[in-house]
Amino acid sequence: MIAQIRPFLDKDFFTLLQIDRACFERGIAYDEAALRHFVYQISSRTLVLVVDSKVAGFGISAMTWGRGGRRTGHIITLDLLPEVRGLGHGRSLLRRLEEELTENGASQVTLEVDVRNSGAIGFYRKMGYKEERQLKDYYGRGRDGLRMVCNLPPAE
Ligand SMILES: CC(C)(COP(=O)(O)OP(=O)(O)OC[C@H]1O[C@@H](n2cnc3c(N)ncnc32)[C@H](O)[C@@H]1OP(=O)(O)O)[C@@H](O)C(=O)NCCC(=O)NCCS
Secondary structure (H helix, E strand, O other), X not given: OOEEEEEXXXXXXXXHHHHHHHHOOOOOOOOHHHHHHHHHOOOEXXXXXXXXXXXXXXXXXXXXXXXXXOEEEXXXXXXEOHHHOOOOHHHHHHHHHHHHHHHOXXXXXXXXXXXXXXXXXXXXXXXXXXXXEEEOOOOOOOOOXXXXXXXXXXXX
């Protein structure tokens, strides 16, 4: 198995949309306009996981500016096809996104995850993220989100 992480290219777009639909149920998965917005917004960064020459996952991060101008990174999504999960690729993708956020001055990273997505919550806990608070109806009525936060090490 040969795995590589590389920056997003325009030609990847519809593959990423399909991967997102394979990862999340309707109502949680992005529609085309939402994914386009996140991938192409000015402060975002999209990295693509290629396994044996096939695009098999991706992650999107963005920089946000908190109180007092503090730079905070945001993990918008991290999506791997089922067949490449549990092999360390999620960790590699997340760490690469975090490294770039650190290089851009972020000292903290936040994300939101569906409270019912116990697999992803377990993964993020392993990656050093802590639950900050529950977000009522974040994904629509009756679908709460969970905000998780991780402090990033200072840039070298
Ligand atoms: C969540 C996801 C990105 C994790 O990626 P992955 O490649 O499967 O995870 P890794 O193999 O890199 O695992 C890294 C660590 O997290 C742990 N982990 C992974 N999945 C886990 C789970 N479901 N429950 C608990 N721990 C988990 C692993 O055991 C590993 O720890 P270890 O090295 O101590 O054994 C992937 O499963 C996925 O794409 N899921 C569907 C989409 C999704 O829910 N994304 C998150 C929404 S924001």
